[in-house]
Amino acid sequence: EVQLVESGGRLVKPGGSLRLSCAASGFSFSSYSMNWVRQAPGKGLEWVSSLNSFSSYVFYGDSVRGRFTISRDNAKNSLFLQMNSLRVEDAAVYYCARGIGILTANQPPRGYAMDVWGQGTTVTVSS
Amino acid sequence: QSVLTQPPSVSAAPGQKVTISCSGKSSNIGNNYVSWYQQVPGSAPKLVIYENNKRPSGIPDRFSGSKSGSSATLSITGLQTGDEADYYCGTWDTRLSVVFGGGTKLTIL
Numbered sequence: 001e002v003q004l005v006e007s008g009g010r011l012v013k014p015g016g017s018l019r020l021s022c023a024a025s026g027f028s029f030s031s032y033s034m035n036w037v038r039q040a041p042g043k044g045l046e047w048v049s050s051l052n053s054f055s056s057y058v059f060y061g062d063s064v065r066g067r068f069t070i071s072r073d074n075a076k077n078s079l080f081l082q083m084n085s086l087r088v089e090d091a092a093v094y095y096c097a098r099g100i101g102i103l104t105a106n107q108p109p110r111g112y113a114m115d116v117w118g119q120g121t122t123v124t125v126s127s
Numbered sequence: 128q129s130v131l132t133q134p135p136s137v138s139a140a141p142g143q144k145v146t147i148s149c150s151g152k153s154s155n156i157g158n159n160y161v162s163w164y165q166q167v168p169g170s171a172p173k174l175v176i177y178e179n180n181k182r183p184s185g186i187p188d189r190f191s192g193s194k195s196g197s198s199a200t201l202s203i204t205g206l207q208t209g210d211e212a213d214y215y216c217g218t219w220d221t222r223l224s225v226v227f228g229g230g231t232k233l234t235i236l
Binding site for chain 2: 035037044045046047050059061062095097100106107108109110111112113114115116117118119120
């Protein structure tokens with residue numbers, strides 16, 4: 001069964017750091033690009049970051065660029081999101097999602113979609 | 128304020144048809160394919176349409192998509208109570224970012 005399982009979400013104070021993990025199983029993890037998407041309470045989906053299969057191309061949303069870092073370990077079938085300088089507005093459910101389509105530098109991927117999603121992990125930022 | 132514009136809500140009776148619109152610009156929908164995601168409250172999103180009109184395995188043919196210019200449409204026919212959910216459109220922008228619509232809540236009357 002194709003599966004993504006996120007972990008690492010917890011309560012953290014503003015200005016703090018957190019590292020989220022996403023464990024993949026049931027598919028060839030190293031063959032796919034991966035993504036983080038978040039959803040604040042009662043709000044819509046917000047894209048956070050995307051990473052191609054060999055970590056050579058990385059993309060970030062404007063609201064997290066410079067504070068968050070996406071990475072992966074293909075040997076361990078895992079995706080990560082290092083979150084620094086956390087703000088109250090970063091509080092959300094964070095989903096990892098598998099991407100179908102090829103990420104390259106300097107141009108948007110054609111026909112890209114996120115076809116498998118994890119159940120999400122909750123990050124709360126509060127003093 | 129989302130980059131892609133969707134109606135906040137739509138509703139229809141069981142067995143009827145509903146359409147959900149998604150409006151963007153030449154830099155996003157006008158330049159790329161659109162995907163659609165279904166999110167039942169309390170659950171993760173699920174891909175229901177990709178590349179404007181293709182259905183992933185397991186998605187019934189009651190779900191269809193189309194695109195014209197800088198707008199896209201998700202259509203659902205033969206509505207069932209299980210279709211009640213939030214629906215989001217998404218695509219990549221030429222600014223090298225993924226953009227989503229604000230979501231449309233589908234209510235089955």
